[in-house]
Structure formats: structure tokens, C-alpha cells
Amino acid sequence: MIELVDIAWRVGEFSLSGLNCVVPEGKYSVLMGNTGCGKSTVVELICGLREPLSGQLLIGGEEVTLKPPGERNIGYVPQDGALFPTMTVSEQIGFGLKIRRRAEAEIEKAVSTLARELGLEKLLNRMPDGLSGGERQRVALGRALAVQPKVLLLDEPLSALDEDARDEMVDLLKRIQIEHSVTVLHVTHSSREAEQLADVVLRMEGGKIRVVE
Amino acid sequence: MAYESRIVTSILRALLGIVTRRNSRFWSLLVFVTAGYLLFIISMLWATATYSSPSDYFEALNSREIQHSVFLSLLTCSLTALLSLLLAVPIGYLLARKDFRGKALVESALDIPIVLPPMVIGLCLLILFQTRLGGLVDSVIPFTYTVFGVVLAQLVIGAAFAIRTMRGTFTQLSQRPEDVAMTLGCSRGSAMWRVALPAAGKGMVAAGSVAWARSLGEFGPVMVFAGSTRMKTEVLATTVWLELSVGELEAAVAVSLLMVFFAMVVLVAMRLAGERW
Numbered sequence: 059m060i061e062l063v064d065i066a067w068r069v070g071e072f073s074l075s076g077l078n079c080v081v082p083e084g085k086y087s088v089l090m091g092n093t094g095c096g097k098s099t100v101v102e103l104i105c106g107l108r109e110p111l112s113g114q115l116l117i118g119g120e121e122v123t124l125k126p127p128g129e130r131n132i133g134y135v136p137q138d139g140a141l142f143p144t145m146t147v148s149e150q151i152g153f154g155l156k157i158r159r160r161a162e163a164e165i166e167k168a169v170s171t172l173a174r175e176l177g178l179e180k181l182l183n184r185m186p187d188g189l190s191g192g193e194r195q196r197v198a199l200g201r202a203l204a205v206q207p208k209v210l211l212l213d214e215p216l217s218a219l220d221e222d223a224r225d226e227m228v229d230l231l232k233r234i235q236i237e238h239s240v241t242v243l244h245v246t247h248s249s250r251e252a253e254q255l256a257d258v259v260l261r262m263e264g265g266k267i268r269v270v271e
Numbered sequence: 272m273a274y275e276s277r278i279v280t281s282i283l284r285a286l287l288g289i290v291t292r293r294n295s296r297f298w299s300l301l302v303f304v305t306a307g308y309l310l311f312i313i314s315m316l317w318a319t320a321t322y323s324s325p326s327d328y329f330e331a332l333n334s335r336e337i338q339h340s341v342f343l344s345l346l347t348c349s350l351t352a353l354l355s356l357l358l359a360v361p362i363g364y365l366l367a368r369k370d371f372r373g374k375a376l377v378e379s380a381l382d383i384p385i386v387l388p389p390m391v392i393g394l395c396l397l398i399l400f401q402t403r404l405g406g407l408v409d410s411v412i413p414f415t416y417t418v419f420g421v422v423l424a425q426l427v428i429g430a431a432f433a434i435r436t437m438r439g440t441f442t443q444l445s446q447r448p449e450d451v452a453m454t455l456g457c458s459r460g461s462a463m464w465r466v467a468l469p470a471a472g473k474g475m476v477a478a479g480s481v482a483w484a485r486s487l488g489e490f491g492p493v494m495v496f497a498g499s500t501r502m503k504t505e506v507l508a509t510t511v512w513l514e515l516s517v518g519e520l521e522a523a524v525a526v527s528l529l530m531v532f533f534a535m536v537v538l539v540a541m542r543l544a545g546e547r548w
Binding site: 102105106107126127128129130132133134136138140141142143144153154157158198201202205 | 444445447448450451452453454455456457458461466469470472
């Protein structure tokens with residue numbers, strides 16, 4: 059579960075206060091809202107990439123407001139995947155475990171399991187430059203899942219994909235959420251994505267987040 | 272001769288190609304201006320290269336003093352390029368990634384060495400090392416009129432160009448991958464080290480090359496702050512001046528051509544690195 063309690067922040071001229079929201083445990087939640095309403099900033103706050111001016115942030119009941127991003131037990135997939143430009147697919151997926159100083163054998167095993175699950179076996183030695191949009195997003199997803207996060211934060215993960223790749227990713231995301239029993243917060247402005255994926259739909263409007271269904 | 276004419280012909284052919292493909296007066300005019308300017312540069316280099324015979328040049332370059340100057344130039348320029356990078360990477364990263372009050376002022380201040388007349392930089396260095404603090408530093412590491420002084424004088428300008436290049440490089444690189452690395456357990460420093468720096472490799476080659484090339488041609492600050500003592504602080508740029516001042520035109524031309532060669536090597540290295548600066 060993710061809880062935002064009376065969160066306030068300011069980015070340049072844009073500021074918000076008194077933001078409250080609960081993302082339920084083990085569900086696929088979709089956060090919708092118009093462009094520029096602050097959806098991505100909410101994700102960055104949960105990731106710890108931005109610091110709130112005030113308020114509390116809890117993940118799995120534990121307060122993480124002041125914790126660095128790497129200690130929040132989260133997985134983050136930004137819009138374009140944001141792959142590491144100089145690493146192979148295999149290195150990208152194993153990155154989080156390498157940072158956590160896990161044994162080489164454990165990293166290899168995790169990489170091959172995720173590669174099989176995400177259909178990336180043939181791409182493990184490829185660099186990000188030659189990958190398609192869908193492949194990039196699957197690598198980004200594998201990289202986030204490798205550290206077995208409690209929460210998966212997806213910031214418009216399908217917006218840069220063509221229709222076929224998008225449908226494939228929708229199926230994959232739903233399957234991953236169930237198989238990994240992970241809490242997902244998926245940010246989008248597409249109501250079609252919400253229909254296809256959401257257990258819970260949240261809408262951000264006028265600086266507040268409310269549950270739609 | 273055949274080689275040089277081939278270069279000129281290929282450049283002209285490339286330019287004329289534009290005109291035939293887009294048969295308009297507008298493009299013809301632009302091609303005319305570009306060709307005129309290129310012809311001027313090529314004529315300049317051509318005239319210098321053919322001023323005397325290759326055997327005369329090799330004879331001039333055989334002198335012990337000039338060889339020492341070549342060695343010292345290569346050594347000091349390489350040291351300066353390395354030190355410039357050590358300054359440019361953290362400063363460039365700070366400017367590209369962090370917004371802070373007074374940033375525009377800091378950026379302008381970092382450009383001061385680029386806009387100051389080179390002689391003035393030499394004079395400022397000389398005066399700085401006349402102050403109490405400067406004197407103290409000088410008593411530990413002697414800079415004034417030494418090889419260390421040559422490097423410091425080159426560094427003031429070389430680093431300013433390297434900082435500009437690195438700032439541009441980091442600005443072009445998206446911050447997102449570093450953000451993701453942080454969510455995977457990296458600190459900001461480790462994300463920079465593991466993600467941003469490997470991706471900025473080409474930019475670092477470009478920054479190092481531009482610092483190296485600027486240092487090679489640095490004359491004013493080196494002359495004023497480190498002097499041009501033969502076999503001690505004489506570098507290629509000061510050699511040209513020293514040889515000219517004693518009427519040794521062949522030697523001055525030989526050294527100039529050597530500098531042109533080094534500059535070309537750097538230009539090719541930068542082209543290969545694929546970065547604009």
C-alpha cells in the first residue's frame with residue numbers, strides 16, 4: 059500500500075498542498091489526469107526523486123518520507139524506459155542486484171528468469187540503441203522487477219508504443235502484476251489503458267486525487 | 272601535391288553538388304561565400320607549407336631546443352587536458368543538473384577566461400602570485416617562470432573550454448536513467464559514476480581535445496607568467512615567436528607546420544568522437 063498524507067510540494071511556479079491518496083496493496087491502480095496536472099510529480103515524490111515540503115509518505119505501512127530512493131523498495135519505469143545508454147540488456151536487468159552486491163550466480167539466475175518471463179532471452183547482449191519501443195519497455199520492466207520491489211511505479215509506460223506493442227504490453231503488465239503480487243501505480247491519460255488494466259482508477263484534478271472506481 | 276589538389280577538388284565538388292541539386296541563386300551565393308572562405312584558409316596553409324623545402328624543415332626540427340619545446344608542449348598540453356577534465360566533469364555536471372540561485376552569474380564567471388585577452392590572464396596570474404597567499408603557494412610549488420606555471424597558464428583557458436563542452440554534454444544526456452539508478456540503490460554520486468560518466472565518454476574526449484588544442488596554441492599567458500626560457504619553459508607557441516624574433520623564418524614555419532599537424536590530429540579525434548562543441 060502507498061499512502062500520501064497531506065503532501066505539499068513546489069516545482070518552480072507550480073505548487074500543491076494537502077494531497078492525500080491511498081494506493082491499495084496488491085492491486086493495479088491507474089492514476090489519470092490531464093497533462094500538466096502533476097501526475098508524474100506524484101510518482102517522483104513516491105520514488106524519492108523529489109522531496110515534499112511537508113506531509114508524510116508511507117509504503118507498506120512504513121514511513122519513507124525522508125528515505126533515499128534506493129531504500130524505498132520500489133521499481134520505477136519512466137515513459138521512454140530511460141535505459142542506461144552504455145549497458146547491455148543483461149547488464150541493465152542485473153544492475154539493481156549488482157548495486158546491492160549480490161553474488162554473480164544469483165544475478166545471472168535472476169536475469170535469465172526475468173528474460174524468459176519478459177521474452178528478452180534473445181536480446182540479452184544487445185545495447186539499448188537497437189531495441190524497439192516495446193523491447194525497451196520490457197527491459198525497463200525487467201530492470202525494475204529484478205530487485206523484487208513491493209511497489210511498481212509506471213509513468214506513462216505505453217504512451218510511446220505503437221498499437222500492437224501496446225496491446226502486448228497491456229497483457230504483460232497485467233500478468234506481471236498478478237505473478238509478482240506487486241502493488242502497481244500506473245500513470246496515464248489514456249482511459250483505454252485504465253479500462254484494460256485497472257483494478258482501481260484514481261483521478262487527479264484541481265490538486266486532489268479521488269477514487270473513481 | 273597530388274594529395275593536396277585532391278582535397279581541394281573534393282571540397283569544391285562537395286560544394287558544387289549543392290548547387291546542381293538545388294539549382295537556385297540563393298544556394299549559389301552561399302556556396303560562393305563558403306568556397307571563398309575555405310579557399311582563403313587552404314591558401315594560407317598551402318603558402319606556409321610550400322614556403323621552404325621539407326629537408327629544410329626537418330633540419331630546423333632537428334635542433335635540440337626545438338625538440339625540447341615539442342616534448343614540453345606535448346607534456347604540458349596533455350597534463351592540462353587531464354586537469355581540465357578533472358575540473359570540467361564535476362562543474363559541468365553541477366551546471367547541467369542543478370538549478371540554484373545565481374546560476375547565471377556563476378556560468379558567466381566561468382566564461383571569464385574565454386573573453387579575457389590572453390595577455391591579461393598572464394598578467395593576472397603573475398600578480399596573484401605576488402600576493403601573500405600566492406607567494407606562500409609559490410614557495411611550496413614554484414609556479415612563476417617554471418613548467419608548473421606553463422601548465423597553470425594553459426589550464427586557465429583550457430579548463431574554461433572543457434567546462435563548456437562538459438556542461439553541453441551532460442545537458443544533452445537525459446537525467447532519467449540516473450533517476451532510475453537511484454531507485455535501484457545508487458546514491459546521486461554513484462548514479463553519476465555508473466550511468467552518466469560512461470554515457471559522457473564522447474563528450475569527455477571532446478572536452479579533453481579542445482583543452483589540449485587550446486593549450487597548444489596558448490601564447491600570451493604562458494609568455495607572461497612562465498616566460499620562454501630555452502630548454503626550460505619554452506613551448507611550441509613561444510618557439511614560433513622566439514624563432515621569428517631572431518629572423519629564423521624557416522624554423523618558425525617548421526614549428527608552425529608541426530602545430531598545424533597536431534591541431535589536425537585533434538580535429539580528427541574530435542570528429543571521430545562525434546561531438547560538436
